Amino acid sequence: MHPFSYARPTEVTEAVHELAGPARAKFIAGGTNLLDLMKVNVEQPNRLIDINRLPLNTIDELDNGGLRLGALVTNADTAYHPLVEQRYPLLSQAILSAASAQLRNMATNGGNLFQRTRCYYFYDTAMPCNKRQMHHSDQITGTGPAGCGALGGYNRIHAILGTEASDGTVHCIATHPSDMAVALTALDATIHVTGPNGDRTVPIGNLHRLPGSEPQFDHTLRPDELVTAIELPPQGFPDHYTYLKLRDRSSYAFALVSVAVGLEMDGDVVTNARLALGGVAHKPWRKPEAEQLLIGRTATREHFQPVAEALLEGAVGYGHNTFKIDLAKRAIVRALGMAINKEKREEGE
Amino acid sequence: MKYIGEPITRVDGHEKVTGQAKYAAEFNVPDLAYGVVVSSTITKGRIIRLDTSRALAVNGVIAVFTHENRPKTAWFDVSYKDQDAPPGSPFRPLYDNEIKYNGQPVALVVAETFELARYAAMLVDVAYEATPCDTDLLKHLDAVRDPNPGVMNIFKPLPPKPRGDADQAFAEAPVQQSAQYIHGMQHHNPMEMFASTVEYGKNGFLTIYDKTQGVTNSLLYVTQAFNIPFNQVRVVSPYVGGAFGSGLRPQYQLFLAVMAARDLKRSVRVSLTRQQMWSFGHRPATVQNVRLGARPDGTLTSITHEAMAATSQFEDYMETVVNWTGKLYPSENATLRYKIKSLDLYTPLDMRAPGGVTGLHAIESAVDELAYKLGMDPLDFRLKNYTERDWTEKDKPFSSKELRECFRQGAERFGWATRNPEPRSMQRGHNLIGWGMATGIWDAAQVPARAEATLTVNGKLRVRSATADIGTGTYTIMTQIAADTLGMPIDDVVFRLGDTTMPPAPIQGGSWTASTVGSAVKSACDALAKTLFRMAKRLPKSPFVGVGFDDVQFIDGAIQLRQNPSKRVSLLEVVSRNRGRAVTETATSIPNLIKHNSHSRNAHAAAFVEVQVDEEFGTVHVTRAVTAVAAGRILNPRTARSQIIGGMVWGISHALQEESVMDHRYGRFMNHDLAEYHIPVCADIHDLDVVFVEENDTIVNPLGVKGVGEIGLVAMPAAIANAIFHATGKRIYDLPIQLDKVM
Incomplete structure (x- = not known):
């Protein structure tokens, strides 16, 4: 592990100012991913800015009926918060499907969004990785040859969607590992950000990015910005929702494929639909056109299949992960059925 | 016997849970x-x-x-x-x-x-x-060779010489079964x-x-x-x-x-x-071919079981993979082969049930598939081809073999008799349910060991031997054996281990510690008892004048006349007359080679498993499993059950989750941490049940114990694979059976 200095500001402006200071500074909150990455030398910050004392640890009701989740509220406190459980059970379910109780007690909402991919090649500095090697202004990482190790390597957990750069080349097939972000994508959350130039908001769909030819960038925030809160809009789909997560064991494993579904129904007819996929791309995968296919339709299996096909359009397998294309389609169809039918939801996968 | 056979709680439990136990x-x-x-x-x-x-x-x-x-x-x-x-x-x-x-x-x-x-x-x-570099066994199956067996051959015998003509018998067999089974590498990854x-x-x-x-x-x-x-x-x-x-x-x-x-x-x-835990020994990758031939009545007429495994460029690691097939099934025509290939890897290393879990997965899956071709219940097929003799070891009888009873009691506990053999015949909601079973076998070995027993001046018993307790319960069962041998309250007995200043014991492996060190502890305590009795006889006004050792018993911290319990001398009194010195005896226990050489010595088991398969997603859950075990005398049903349950969990892991995946372009393990090297979590483990079948064995060792460290694991992977077939109608030969192989 690389030596680092440490600061613990109590004000947001102070924290942002700290980050703008010396090179290779990093925010740390729960540290559940950053510390691991530091131990394996993938992250080598010179300075850690501990933001746990910033006043960003409350969940507040908004006038519009929405909810504001402080960036420093833990995943566990968020998932078990009565208002989240009542109005956004999809989010609760997604958070509780992730990691372990111990990790959820430490991990924060802000940190969850910025966890790094679990690609084996990214984690191992002896292996080639474009995400590590294509240098980023706030990190210097890794040795070894550049290139994507997972392409042509062991890619069971890797992406099947959105991997190609605009010129058709593929530089990175990593996935974004967060479950929470998949639910937030289906919920159309808004991310509140602050920085030296003041506050701004980013729709969740624009927070993460596809790898393109710059896989070193996981997200669109500037290096000197800090997430302060996640805003949930009033519509939380409390009646018809599900988070279906498929993985290699029943708990404490990242999703091979996950599906977040929120529906509004008028009798048997779908009036509003949201779908987001996890484990399939460099960001939570959403496609509003696919959702539109459900509007005005009765909620039956024959109407679900075209949605699945539309969401997976253009999917490419890389060998070990090719099964994900079919698995994702089946998961979408199942998840839609579960969202409509409460009994099915409780029966789970 | 006051403590042996009782579910005594771990004597080291308090030290462990309070953090006093030092690693x-x-x-x-x-x-x-x-x-x-x-x-x-x-x-x-x-x-x-x-x-x-x-x-x-x-x-x-x-x-x-x-x-x-x-x-x-x-x-x-x-x-x-x-x-x-x-x-x-x-x-x-x-x-x-x-x-x-x-x-x-x-x-x-x-x-x-x-x-x-x-x-x-x-x-x-x-x-x-x-x-x-060359690390991929699958690319070199045509270049395998015989291993150099070396001296470890005693514990890991090479395959026996072929019997009859397996090829011809296979060709002539009206019912045939042939398949290849592939196992990847695994790493032990203990918590410490x-x-x-x-x-x-x-x-x-x-x-x-x-x-x-x-x-x-x-x-x-x-x-x-x-x-x-x-x-x-x-x-x-x-x-x-x-x-x-x-x-x-x-x-x-x-x-x-x-x-x-x-x-x-x-x-x-x-x-x-943790990452460096992938930088030394591992369970080797193994490819197995099994060919079976049978008559329509279910009699096995031909067995060919060959295994090909990877080793390093510098040592010929080998394990016993195929011999188990011969020990379980008495075909007149049988060829068992074991070959290795040197690759650019570290030398493999015995990992819980080495060879056994690998070989039994193949043969017990093949037998199930053959039973289906014959239209027989897989359990009936095994009873039809049951053997009381071990042709792989000069047709010796087994020292004891209650496998039939394992089948009977395990089947009864599980409810096997109600099984509809038809694949895809059971459903629960949208999930398919399947029941499968398999046989397990493991060695019941004993090797020489030494132990020392001391009665302290305070009348407490201290016993030592340089063995290990890798979590199996050695501390506890040795304390029980010592307490019973000298008739002392267990709280007055302390067993110590893991120090080269103590009398030597062999490495703890092969499920032999209970029999090996247990026998040494018993011998040392027996020797101490004789010395204490001699000393008691010499006491002034001793009640034992003219009395032989066989006329007394050691009970409640005293020596007393069997015929007249009022004639007794406490051990404290004996030692107190020893001029302020403790009394110590040391003894070496050596296997009885005459008994051993005339018998095959094995523990047996039968595993019955229920799986629930979500066919659309390929996810498999072992919802219920029963393992019936015949392993001689069970010294402590609590620690023994824990061993069997642990083995069953490992079997679930082996069948469904566990593999060290190597990128052969680089020769490097890719999932080298416990986030990505999957073993079951609590949510994967459901109803596990253990039946200990009574088995009296006077051959294996004076205690009649066979060891339970490995026997709980070996039958599980095949039982799970067979249950998946019963659920889905799909045979999956390569482990681990991850969801993409099932969906």
Whole structure:
């Protein structure tokens, strides 16, 4: 592990100012991913800015009926918060499907969004990785040859969607590992950000990015910005929702494929639909056109299949992960059925 | 018998749960320096440049050891051979610039703190010249060869000579079954990482706290490799946080810690990281072909079972994979073959039920498939082909074999009789349900060991033997045996282990510790009883004048006449007349070779499994399993059950989840941490049940025990695969059965 200095500001402006200071500074909150990455030398910050004392640890009701989740509220406190459980059970379910109780007690909402991919090649500095090697202004990482190790390597957990750069080349097939972000994508959350130039908001769909030819960038925030809160809009789909997560064991494993579904129904007819996929791309995968296919339709299996096909359009397998294309389609169809039918939801996968 | 056979709680439980039990990396000796290993990032080739200057420039770094500056150690290969070394040339850490496998230690950084050492290890700059590597067994199945069996052949017999003509019998068999089974590599990954704390004492005396399954083995290795007299080293290992075979051989952190301590004349600790737990022995990749022929009535007429496994370029590791097939099934025509292939890997290492779990998965899956072709219930097929003799060992009878009873009691507990054999015949909601079963077999071995029993001046019993307790319950069962042998309350008995100043015991493996060390403890306590009786006879006004040893019994801390319990002398009184000295006896237990050589000695089991399969997603859950075990006398049903349950969980892991995945382009393991190397979590484990079938065995050892460390595991993978077939109609031959193979 690389030596680092440490600061613990109590004000947001102070924290942002700290980050703008010396090179290779990093925010740390729960540290559940950053510390691991530091131990394996993938992250080598010179300075850690501990933001746990910033006043960003409350969940507040908004006038519009929405909810504001402080960036420093833990995943566990968020998932078990009565208002989240009542109005956004999809989010609760997604958070509780992730990691372990111990990790959820430490991990924060802000940190969850910025966890790094679990690609084996990214984690191992002896292996080639474009995400590590294509240098980023706030990190210097890794040795070894550049290139994507997972392409042509062991890619069971890797992406099947959105991997190609605009010129058709593929530089990175990593996935974004967060479950929470998949639910937030289906919920159309808004991310509140602050920085030296003041506050701004980013729709969740624009927070993460596809790898393109710059896989070193996981997200669109500037290096000197800090997430302060996640805003949930009033519509939380409390009646018809599900988070279906498929993985290699029943708990404490990242999703091979996950599906977040929120529906509004008028009798048997779908009036509003949201779908987001996890484990399939460099960001939570959403496609509003696919959702539109459900509007005005009765909620039956024959109407679900075209949605699945539309969401997976253009999917490419890389060998070990090719099964994900079919698995994702089946998961979408199942998840839609579960969202409509409460009994099915409780029966789970 | 007051304690043997009772579910005594672990005598070391309190120490463990309160954190008082100390493990190898927790002995904080004064003035300790910390070593961190730099691992090779290539698989094959050589180091062309090694620059340690940046590491050495860090304030607090004491030394960096590499092949260029290492102290001299022993010259000959034989000096590096530990008690579990396969034939060949053992790996020598920091020996020269040659890289033989990925993750090989190439430098040891020693610093004043662990953190500094870990940082400086990052700064060691190694340049390699890599040559192409070969690590993929599947690419070399046509180039396998016979292993050099070496001396370990005693415990790991080679396949028996072929019997009859299996090829012809297969060709003529009206019902045939043929399939190939593929197993990947696995790593032991005990919770406790490998570590050695070497305390450098007066005149260079070394006290070594080592993670090992045998302190004597570590002692022999260190004294030979470094040419140190035996009386200059003590190895201590009172607690082991799991090992599963990984501690059967001294690992390289021991060598490096001793080397650094001797060179620096200072105490040194070397601990490995979790990622470095993938840098030594593992369960080898194995490919098996099984061909079976049968008559329509179900009689097996032909068996061919061949296994091909990977080993390193420097040692011929082998395990017993195919012999179990012969022990279980009495076909007149049988060919069993075992071949290996040297690849650019570290030498494989026994991992819980080595060979057994691999071989039994293949044969027990094949038998199930054949039973379906015959239209027979898989259990009936096994009863039809049941044997009371072991043709692989000169057709000897078994010392005891209650496998039939395992089938009966296991089936009854599980409810097997109500099974509809038709695949896809059971459903629960949208899930398919399947029931499968398989047979298990494992060795019931005993080897020589020594133990010492002391009655202290306070009338307490102290028993010692240099064995290990890798979490299996050795402390507890030895305490029970000692307490019963001398008729003492268990609270007055303490058993100690894991120290080379104690009488020697073999490495703890092969499920032989209960029988081996248990017999030694019993012998030592018997010897102590005789001495105490002699002393009691010499007491003034002794009630035992003219009485023989067989006329008395040891009970409630006293010796008393069997016929007249009022004639008694307490053990405290006996020892109190010994001029203030304790009474000690030592004894060696040696297997009864006459009995042993005339019998095959095995534990048996039958596993019955229910799986729930979500066919659309391919997810499999083992919702229910029963294992019936015949393993001689069960010394402690609580710790024994824990062993069987642990084995069953491991079986679920082996069948459904566990594999060290290598990227063969690089020869490097990719899922080398516990987030990505999957073993079951609590949510994967449901209803597990254990039945111990009564089995009286007077051949195996005086205690009649067979050991339970491995027998709970071996039957599970095939039972699960067979249950998946019953659920889905799909045979899956390659493990682990992950969802993409089922969907």
